Amino acid sequence: MQTKRQIELVEAAIRVTANDGIQKLTIRNVASAIGVSEAAVYRHFASKHELLQAILVHLDSLLAPQFATLHASQGSYKEALTKFINDLFTLLEHNTAFTLMLFAEETFNVDIQLKPQLDALLSGNLKQLAKFYTDAIAEKRCRADLKPIELAMITFGTIRLYVSRWHMQDQPTNLMDYAAPVTASLSTLFSLQ
């Protein structure tokens, strides 16, 4: 159960990390990001570890609905995948901080105790993707010579690398410009001949 203030702190922490990297995710920086003292943070989180945990929960709650859209779609496999990637990229482009969502396991491997949660987060997302492909294969809308989990790994891995490259560019470009190629490539590869 999260209070308003806790959510504010978590969002501030995500902003700090996305802007300046995990090294700058300090209690001091989070506190000053919402204009309070360091000690005030400890009124809401008992330790930095608990703040990190809350960040992961928050990121998961943002990412999960995105993956849920995969199943909600009524159209063809290609349309569903297109909508998923478009929605995801729009979200990431609108708020760069959300980029952290995709790379949580890379970023937060600081606190060894968070490992199980990080693993669960990634595994959950992959499972959703795999389920999407399982359905697509069952309905003969997707090639069946690869396992759903393999299709999911390829999809997620590819998306991550595109986002990673976009995030690394100097001049800010449109992530959406990348969306079309990714969708086109994957749906071309995975569709039935």
Add this chain to the structure above:
Amino acid sequence: MQTKRQIELVEAAIRVTANDGIQKLTIRNVASAIGVSEAAVYRHFASKHELLQAILVHLDSLLAPQFATLHASQGSYKEALTKFINDLFTLLEHNTAFTLMLFAEETFNVDIQLKPQLDALLSGNLKQLAKFYTDAIAEKRCRADLKPIELAMITFGTIRLYVSRWHMQDQPTNLMDYAAPVTASLSTLFSLQ
């Protein structure tokens, strides 16, 4: 030009980072990893920034030959890709610290001044992969409806995610067990011969 001691320090730094995360990459930890004082480190690197730069150079020198094997092969393109992935996974499995190679841009985005080098490292690897696919397409041994750079992104993104998951597992499993599925999936998708 690197001295022996510099290389020792860089290798120690890579070990520290791979084991405990970038937060633990401190001069103190690197120094004690080779059994000297902190001040001794500064006899070989003027600053932590220079150590970080040297790490990137080192990682690149390890990874570049791996990518070079793509072009050296005499057999089919499928065999070349198989050999590349097998060699890469063997290397990563043999020395877990090398896993950092694949995720350098994620790990070392601490020092903003390193960004150009990180970008160059990733771009260089992708360019090698793209060249491989360019050749394969030219000889009609790979599907031609995707651009080489897209094939390269998919390949590298997929490899990274497999390695990432393997690296995150609790009980140590064999990375090599994933090599065959990855190779099979990509060859099938790309009609690589």
Add this chain to the structure above:
DNA sequence: TGTACGTTAGTAATCGTTAACTTACTCTGG
């Protein structure tokens, strides 16, 4: 009156870095 939420002002530990000094080796002139 008590609880929620803030403050100031500290703590010990750790960060990157430097100063001053020691040790061991090599090069060079008489």
Add this chain to the structure above:
DNA sequence: CCAGAGTAAGTTAACGATTACTAACGTACA
């Protein structure tokens, strides 16, 4: 051949800044 100068590479001991965290206290509001 060998004294002495120079240098490479280590040491201890500190520096100011920053880390996560805490104790004691103030204040608004039910």
